[in-house]
Structures are given as C-alpha cells and as structure tokens.
Amino acid sequence: MNVLMKYIKKLPVFLQMILNISLFLVGLVLSFLLLKETWSIFSYVFLYTEADKNYYEFTEELLVFFLYFEFIALIVKYFKTNFHFPLRYFIYIGITAVIRLIIVDHDDAQNTFWWSIAILVMVGSLLIANSKLLKRES
Template structure:
C-alpha cells in the first residue's frame, strides 16, 4: 500500500512535466509559424505590386500574426507565473479572433452585430478580470 501511495504522490509532478514539455513544443511550433507569418506580411508589403494587393487579406494576415503572438505570450506567461494561465490572455485571444472573423465574414449584418456584442461582453469580462475582485494574492 505504501508503494501505491508513493506513485500517486508523484503522479501530479509527472503530469505537470508532460504538460510543460507539450506546451514548450507548441510554443516552438507557434514561434515558427509566427516567423512564417512575419515573412508573409513582409513580402506582401514590400514585394507585391499595388495591383496585386488585397487589403482584406493583408488585414487577415496581420490578425493571424497577432493571434500567434498572443498564444506565444500566453505560453511564456504560463512558465513565468509558476504554471498559471492568466484569464485576461484568453480574453485577448478571443477578442482578436472575433475581430478577425468580423473582418473576414462581414456580409451578414446580423452576424456582425452579434459578433460585436460578443466583443463587448469580452471587454466587460476583461474589466471584471482586471478589477480587484479577481486579483490573485501574490
């Protein structure tokens, strides 16, 4: 029975190690994709002719860049804050993703309205998350 308890006590540490390695690998992959997206934006701005430029595509590329950036920042913050994901980073990612969705698919006014309401709710959530009500004790 003592041997079983010994392994049970080590299980959370083992799972934490697997999570940390997985997040590190995801961070490396996202960093590569961020560099690829940076090159795509750079080539779009400096190498494409004015006739070939589509500013909706450029804006979409820019927002995808920020999504990669925010996910990488989230992973960095996770490791810096003793393995904790701050809620506000998820809200930032959600706001950026919904803005990207509105820019890409804005033909239907009702959907755009509801997505805008979703952004408003997320901004309200961000205000609550940054208030003293939800602050962690340091």
C-alpha cells in the same frame, strides 16, 4: 498500499512535466509559424505590386499574426507565473479572434451585430478580470 500512495503522489509531478514539455513544443511550433507569418507580411508590404495587393487578405494575415503572438505570450506567461494561465490572456485571444472573424466574414449584418455583442461581453469580462477583486499577485 504505501508503494501505491508513493506513485500516486508522484503522478501530478509527472503530468505537470508532460504538460510543460507539450506547451514548450507548441510554443516552438507557434514561434515558427509567427516567423512565417512575419515573412508573409513583410513580403506583402515590400515585394508585392499595387495590382497584387488585397487589403482584406493583408488584414486577415495581420490578425493571424497577432493571434500567434498572443498564444506565444500566453505560453511565456504560463512559465513565468509558476504554471498558471492568466484569464485575461484568453480574453485577449478571444477578442482578437472575433475581430478577425468580423473582418473576414462581414456579409450578414445580423451576424456582425451578434459578434460585436460578443466582443462587448468579452471587454466587460476583461474589466471584471482586471479588477482588484480578481487580480492575482504576479
């Protein structure tokens, strides 16, 4: 029984190690994709002619760039805060994702309205998450 308890106590450490390695690998992949998106934005601004430019696609690429950036920042913050994901980073990612959705798919006014309400709710959640009641010492 003692041998089993010894292994059970080591299980969370082992799972934490697997999680950390996985998040590190995801961070590397996201960093590569961020560099690829940076090149795409750079080439769009400096290499495309005016006839080739589509500003909706550029805005979409720019928001995807920020999503990659926010996910990488979330992973960095996870490692800096002793393996803790701050709630406000998830809210930032959600707001950016919904803004991208509105920009890309804005044909139906009713859906755009509801997505805007979702952003308002997330901003309210962000205010609550940043209040002193939920603030955690970093």
